Amino acid sequence: MIKRVATLFVSLFVVLHLTAVAQQPATTPEPEAPSAFVVPDELRGGEIIVYSPFPDEQMFDLAEPFTALTGIQVRNIVISTGETFSRLQAEAANPQADFWLSVRASIIQDALNNEPPLVIEYKPTTLSEIAEIYQYPDSSFFTGVGMYPLVIFYNEVALQEEGLDVPETWEDLLDPQYKDKIVMPHPSTSGTSYSAMTFFLQWFENETGDVENGWEYIRALAQNVAQFTRSGRAPQNLVAQGEYPIGIGFFDAVYYLGVDGFPIVSVFPSPIFADPYTAAVVAGAPNEARAKLFFDYLLTQEAQEVLLKYGNYSVREDIAPPDGAVPLSELVVLDYDWQRWGEERTAVLDRFIEETQVQVPAQ
Amino acid sequence: MATIPSELSTPTAFTRRLNRVKEQPFRIVTLLALLVILMIFIVYPVSQVLLRSFQVDGIWSLGNYERFFNSLFYQYTLYNTLVISTLATVGALLLGLIFAFGVTRTSMPGKNIFLLVSILPLITPPFFSAFAFILLLGRNGIFNQVLFSLFETRWVIYGWHGVTLAQIFTLFPIAFLNLTAALSSIDPRLEEAAEDMGASFLYTFRRVTLPLLTPALFSSAILIFMLNLSAFGIPAILGSTNLIWREGSMLAPEVILEILGMNSNWGMGSTLAVIMLVPSFALFLFQGWYVRRRSYITVTGMPTTFAPRPSPAYIKWGVFTICSLTTFFVLSLYLVIFAGAVTETWGVNYNLTTRHLELMLRINQQSIINSLLLSLVGAAVASLLGVFIAYILTRWNFLGKSTFNFIVMLPYALPGVVMGLGLAAGFNSGLLILSGTAMIILIDFAVRRMPFGVESSKSALAQVDSTLEQAAADLGANWPRVFQRITLPLLRPTFFATLTFCFIRSMTDITSVIFLVSPRWRLMSIDIYNSVSAGRLGVAAALSALMIIIIIAVLAVIWRVSGLGYRLFRL
Numbered sequence: 065m066i067k068r069v070a071t072l073f074v075s076l077f078v079v080l081h082l083t084a085v086a087q088q089p090a091t092t093p094e095p096e097a098p099s100a101f102v103v104p105d106e107l108r109g110g111e112i113i114v115y116s117p118f119p120d121e122q123m124f125d126l127a128e129p130f131t132a133l134t135g136i137q138v139r140n141i142v143i144s145t146g147e148t149f150s151r152l153q154a155e156a157a158n159p160q161a162d163f164w165l166s167v168r169a170s171i172i173q174d175a176l177n178n179e180p181p182l183v184i185e186y187k188p189t190t191l192s193e194i195a196e197i198y199q200y201p202d203s204s205f206f207t208g209v210g211m212y213p214l215v216i217f218y219n220e221v222a223l224q225e226e227g228l229d230v231p232e233t234w235e236d237l238l239d240p241q242y243k244d245k246i247v248m249p250h251p252s253t254s255g256t257s258y259s260a261m262t263f264f265l266q267w268f269e270n271e272t273g274d275v276e277n278g279w280e281y282i283r284a285l286a287q288n289v290a291q292f293t294r295s296g297r298a299p300q301n302l303v304a305q306g307e308y309p310i311g312i313g314f315f316d317a318v319y320y321l322g323v324d325g326f327p328i329v330s331v332f333p334s335p336i337f338a339d340p341y342t343a344a345v346v347a348g349a350p351n352e353a354r355a356k357l358f359f360d361y362l363l364t365q366e367a368q369e370v371l372l373k374y375g376n377y378s379v380r381e382d383i384a385p386p387d388g389a390v391p392l393s394e395l396v397v398l399d400y401d402w403q404r405w406g407e408e409r410t411a412v413l414d415r416f417i418e419e420t421q422v423q424v425p426a427q
Numbered sequence: 428m429a430t431i432p433s434e435l436s437t438p439t440a441f442t443r444r445l446n447r448v449k450e451q452p453f454r455i456v457t458l459l460a461l462l463v464i465l466m467i468f469i470v471y472p473v474s475q476v477l478l479r480s481f482q483v484d485g486i487w488s489l490g491n492y493e494r495f496f497n498s499l500f501y502q503y504t505l506y507n508t509l510v511i512s513t514l515a516t517v518g519a520l521l522l523g524l525i526f527a528f529g530v531t532r533t534s535m536p537g538k539n540i541f542l543l544v545s546i547l548p549l550i551t552p553p554f555f556s557a558f559a560f561i562l563l564l565g566r567n568g569i570f571n572q573v574l575f576s577l578f579e580t581r582w583v584i585y586g587w588h589g590v591t592l593a594q595i596f597t598l599f600p601i602a603f604l605n606l607t608a609a610l611s612s613i614d615p616r617l618e619e620a621a622e623d624m625g626a627s628f629l630y631t632f633r634r635v636t637l638p639l640l641t642p643a644l645f646s647s648a649i650l651i652f653m654l655n656l657s658a659f660g661i662p663a664i665l666g667s668t669n670l671i672w673r674e675g676s677m678l679a680p681e682v683i684l685e686i687l688g689m690n691s692n693w694g695m696g697s698t699l700a701v702i703m704l705v706p707s708f709a710l711f712l713f714q715g716w717y718v719r720r721r722s723y724i725t726v727t728g729m730p731t732t733f734a735p736r737p738s739p740a741y742i743k744w745g746v747f748t749i750c751s752l753t754t755f756f757v758l759s760l761y762l763v764i765f766a767g768a769v770t771e772t773w774g775v776n777y778n779l780t781t782r783h784l785e786l787m788l789r790i791n792q793q794s795i796i797n798s799l800l801l802s803l804v805g806a807a808v809a810s811l812l813g814v815f816i817a818y819i820l821t822r823w824n825f826l827g828k829s830t831f832n833f834i835v836m837l838p839y840a841l842p843g844v845v846m847g848l849g850l851a852a853g854f855n856s857g858l859l860i861l862s863g864t865a866m867i868i869l870i871d872f873a874v875r876r877m878p879f880g881v882e883s884s885k886s887a888l889a890q891v892d893s894t895l896e897q898a899a900a901d902l903g904a905n906w907p908r909v910f911q912r913i914t915l916p917l918l919r920p921t922f923f924a925t926l927t928f929c930f931i932r933s934m935t936d937i938t939s940v941i942f943l944v945s946p947r948w949r950l951m952s953i954d955i956y957n958s959v960s961a962g963r964l965g966v967a968a969a970l971s972a973l974m975i976i977i978i979i980a981v982l983a984v985i986w987r988v989s990g991l992g993y994r995l996f997r998l
Contacts, residue, residue, distance in 0.1 A: 113946045113947075114946070115946075119957065119958075119961040119963065120790050120791070120954065120957065120958075121786060121790055121963065121966070124789065124790045139946040139947060140946055141944060141945060141946045141949060142957045142961075143687065144687060144688055144689060144691075145689060146687070146688050146689040146690050146691035147686070147687045147688070147691050149691060150686075150691035150693065154855045154856065154862070155855065155862070157856060158856075158860060160862070160863045160945070161946070222566075252689070252690070253684060253688050253689050253690070254689060255689055258689075290668075291667075291668050293667055293668075294667065294676065294680075294684055294688070295667075295684075295688075295960065297960060297961065297962065298667060298960075300962060301962040304962060305561075305565055305566050305567055305774065306566040306567065307565070307566050307583070307585060317961075317962065320962075321962055324772050324775075324962075325771065325772040325775040325776045326772065326774075326775055327775070
């Protein structure tokens with residue numbers, strides 16, 4: 065009996081496999097090498113190891129044109145920012161990785177201040193190709209690689225079913241009708257949420273001159289939040305499946321679930337948090353030169369078009385925002401002091417728990 | 428075997444003693460080598476977890492424990508874990524008992540199908556059912572769509588009830604297999620005698636069958652509870668919200684989040700792991716004590732050829748209904764995964780597609796190969812080590828044998844996170860750097876599964892008469908030759924059963940390897956977990972389906988090669 069079932073499964077799989085292979089494009093089109101991105105012959109071939117929270121699929125697509133251009137294989141592992149930091153610390157004497165992709169500038173600053181430094185300062189050779197606002201000429205390590213704003217998102221079907229209005233602004237979220245309808249991550253376990261909280265603080269401080277008004281907003285918002293999830297990406301998944309009608313989080317995951325067919329829609333409130341993420345070459349990387357080359361590549365059109373596919377706003381001016389995303393020119397981007405919020409982390413998290421009484425341990 | 432005349436045995440006894448003396452240095456070296464290996468790969472990693480739990484920022488401190496006992500969050504987390512584990516254990520025992528009773532004591536139809544279904548959860552990744560629950564019972568699942576169209580209401584699967592249910596369906600087969608074996612060895616004439624004297628069915632069941640089953644129920648309960656306590660996949664996927672103490676979480680996901688999350692706090696993560704270790708370890712010690720005691724209270728252990736008298740019709744059909752419903756449900760879980768693998772977007776667009784399969788073959792190829800390879804090698808090492816150590820433990824006498832036995836069995840009591848954490852912490856610097864290698868994953872697989880190999884080989888060896896080996900030794904064979912030519916072949920069935928079990932467990936493990944995977948050595952189970960976290964349910968379904976196919980294929984091969992058939996699962 066088992067044998068027959070097994071045979072059935074195996075043959076089923078073989079058939080599926082064959083269909084899958086048959087439908088794959090026969091050849092990958094050879095991308096044209098862009099002008100500012102030069103591959104020295106001595107760096108061709110080999111491999112680099114990348115630590116990144118990017119999902120496998122995204123990393124794979126991003127690496128493909130790079131490998132085609134340089135012959136360098138990219139190996140990755142999906143790990144969070146926090147774990148990358150501690151892995152790099154543990155491996156400092158004997159570095160295993162070459163490159164750290166998608167990380168906030170404040171964290172890179174911490175990594176540079178670590179003893180020994182975990183990353184090196186590097187500005188890509190392709191820097192001039194990207195928009196000026198993302199070049200950060202005053203910083204020796206911060207270069208915008210990609211950007212996704214912090215948005216409000218909702219499940220169209222669930223919202224309608226529950227008879228709720230579409231929330232248009234941050235203030236709308238305080239409306240009593242949304243009580244226990246909102247899901248967002250907890251700042252002590254999610255960088256996304258920490259960005260959101262400090263964004264609120266910065267906004268009210270810029271606007272009213274008093275950061276306490278920001279805390280008041282957070283307190284009121286917490287009243288309507290049904291759940292602070294542990295993971296930064298959980299709200300998008302939960303809202304996509306309709307388990308909650310409304311969520312707060314980064315746009316890229318919302319965009320991608322939308323492409324997948326889920327009835328999930330983003331709202332772009334003003335002001336908006338729109339700081340780019342960056343990347344860094346690991347200190348003592350076994351393949352430092354190749355890792356730098358990868359950094360250069362990330363700003364090229366090829367790389368940026370892949371990032372676009374995954375819901376990133378490009379840092380290049382020649383690539384329009386993702387479908388359905390509001391261009392930054394139509395939004396009020398908040399002037400966010402990333403250095404300050406990097407330094408005040410512990411204080412902000414302690415205060416958050418005190419204010420909201422949401423018993424998730426802070427660091 | 429004491430029938431050998433003494434005048435014949437005297438000279439051979441002398442030769443035997445001589446042989447033993449000649450072997451002495453060899454034995455000492457073997458034992459020492461084994462001890463060193465056990466110390467390095469079991470005791471040292473565990474000690475690393477303990478050490479780290481007593482450190483804050485590299486300084487000795489009780490701070491982590493203070494934080495645990497001062498924080499409501501952590502206390503709620505502990506309560507949630509204990510209560511949900513208890514509920515799930517009781518549920519799994521009940522369901523297992525009903526299945527076992529039905530198969531051994533009634534004449535209900537479809538027994539073979541029920542047996543087959545009971546194997547399925549044993550060979551699937553534990554998080555698989557959680558994931559299938561979402562597809563089946565989630566908001567977009569078939570169940571809720573029907574419910575909503577009929578009653579305008581929905582049943583939310585996320586929460587303590589979802590975790591409990593999924594754990595029950597994952598673990599009830601353990602109770603089922605244990606209880607089936609126990610019920611088959613209880614002489615049905617005892618029950619018949621009670622009924623002949625006028626006892627009702629229920630009275631007989633309560634006063635005769637159940638007491639006789641107590642040892643088996645008890646040992647199943649302990650094992651299931653330990654597995655519940657350290658469960659990660661299901662709580663991580665279904666338990667993110669709506670637990671009994673709403674402000675708390677559950678232990679295993681917390682350990683992993685604490686270390687792999689944003690804060691990457693090894694001290695606190697280790698502390699939570701130690702807290703999880705305490706009840707697990709206590710139960711392990713208790714079980715050892717109980718098993719030793721058990722031989723006195725077992726009334727009968729002899730297998731019987733008497734067919735049990737069929738139970739009353741209402742029991743038979745009641746049990747049959749429960750078994751059928753469970754079977755239907757378990758099968759739908761599998762169906763849903765296979766369907767999810769070829770469905771465009773589950774819950775939104777049910778068109779057929781091969782895109783998830785294509786994506787999987789493009790992206791996860793290396794992980795699939797790694798998982799298969801490392802699990803097979805790890806299982807082989809675990810089984811060989813198990814047989815070898817069991818041989819030493821049953822056939823050799825040496826000082827400190829019970830301590831040796833204790834260390835060998837230690838990984839059995841260790842939650843996966845503790846072992847994984849210990850290996851990751853212990854081998855990322857210093858003399859032996861293993862992080863980032865295949866070796867560290869292999870060691871994890873081998874060490875964690877070895878106790879099962881030892882246990883099953885021990886009971887198999889107890890049945891092999893040592894005179895066979897003595898005869899070979901008397902004929903002049905040295906010890907390694909005896910082991911290789913006599914002992915090993917006799918243990919063949921046990922070896923294959925252990926191999927199968929270890930392979931399946933290694934393939935599906937997440938909790939410990941999540942700390943050990945690296946860009947060069949990624950694993951399929953972690954890829955599935957990442958896909959679910961990233962909301963890529965289609966790819967996760969494709970990977971899960973493939974994993975089950977691989978496991979069934981490997982099972983079929985072992986099934987065939989070993990000639991054991993269903994006995995493979997009698998571990």
